[in-house]
Amino acid sequence: MINSPFVLKKFMHHPIEGIQASHKANTIGTPHQHTWCQLQYAIKGTMNIIASDQSFVIPPQRAVWLPKHVEHQVNNLSEVDYRSLHISDELGQQLGNKVKVIEVSDFLRELIIRGCEAWQAQYPLNDINKAMMTLLIAEIQQAPVSPLHLPWPKDPRLKKICQILQHNPADNRTLPELAQLSGASVRTLNRLFINECQLGFSDWRQKLRVLIGLERLQTNTSITQVALELGYSSSSVFINVFKKHLHASPKSYLKRQ
Template sequence: MRWETMATPPGVRPPSPLTVRAQSIPPRHDFPEHAHAWHQVVYAISGVLTVAVEARSFAISPEQAVWLPTGSRHRVGSLLGAEFRSLWIADEAGTGLPAAPTVFGVSPLLQALIVEAAEIEGRGDDDARYAGRVTDLILDQLRRAQPLPGALPWPREGPLAALCQALYADPADDRSTEEWGREIGMSGRTLTRRFEAELGMSLRSWRRRLRVFKAIELLGGGLGVTQTAMELGYGSTSAFIYAFRTDIGRSPQNYMRGQHGQGARAIR
């Protein structure tokens, strides 16, 4: 199934100092590569986004967002669909924020502030002082946000993208590297070499990280631990809990309890 390109939003005006745009992205749709004369925060309140910027591409869940400094050329899309919130921030308001594109954890407070900012924008709230306080809190939260070095890398296009899309849709698929190579028209050795060159890790390591990524997404959506383990293809709940604890440092139950009072933690 091919991807469809979405039109850029009409009536684009520079933020002063912050504008929030709310939009739904249908499955397998993306915006064409573009850049802004202002900073941007890419965030989904539900679903998963793929973000391509500066020869890198990765997937982010609602526990993560991407900071894009002024002038960063990027492309945003979604494999399965997402509710998208885009924060446009005036260049001069970005003091103290990273100079390079960064994936960071979204705290419950920042998530609530983004939702509130979108609501205010939609209502045309006359209380400018309140809107200003919300904006100031968002900027403070962005400056306090912690970078996540463990974001899930994602191929930009081609057969590796098709492979990763298939595994994302069905993380329980346990076909070998050789089997996947035949599926996408290359030898297992070539697939291994190209995957490591483009994504910086082996297919096996990527699949392990994908399962953790998907586990957080499924658990956050209310699925139970046992159901999540089965969806991800683990042979037992205990095997899933062990793998999750190995990567995250906590059990799935403890991790999700902690998310109610803390921001996202990096996937190591």
């Protein structure tokens, strides 16, 4: 993995400002935050965004909403054609103060692309741009929320286990086996998973594998290869787990993007 180029903007001069950029495959972003809100979207490729103690996988037809002061980092395995809208806190207050992934309709996609083209540098705040901004905010407000996120724990004992599984998703050790590395009992770890991640250990690991698998499928890796890389004995087991969490088979899900 290589570091992606990054320049932190210090000020906003308009209610919404657009960014258009491309990132090479296998790049790591710089963790940062700012005093305005942000909508991040990729028209090509898949982003992995770490924000607010959660990991988000953002394929095309999904975008992530980031309120102000939320530290976030954007990474990607595949090449990404990226669009981002910086949105003033005044407008952003209408869209909520929690990080979330939203589904992007065809209309919202066109608004994002058009906005990123038009709202750069010293653009005029005329009636057309104001109307587009009103439509954009309304479309984000009503967009369905997507389940493409994975809660990340704060407790260092549980975080150690989660990091082990993130670095090697094919690790099939049981929770009692992993507990020996954490300094906590199985009972304590089970309680922490529910309290901090809102998921039991098995479901958390399944969702981790689904999101990592979704990233790898975007690089044109076969379903069978991805399944084996994630520690599954066959592609059919992975497909069943994928359906459980994203309510579609990998092929059907990718066709919708």
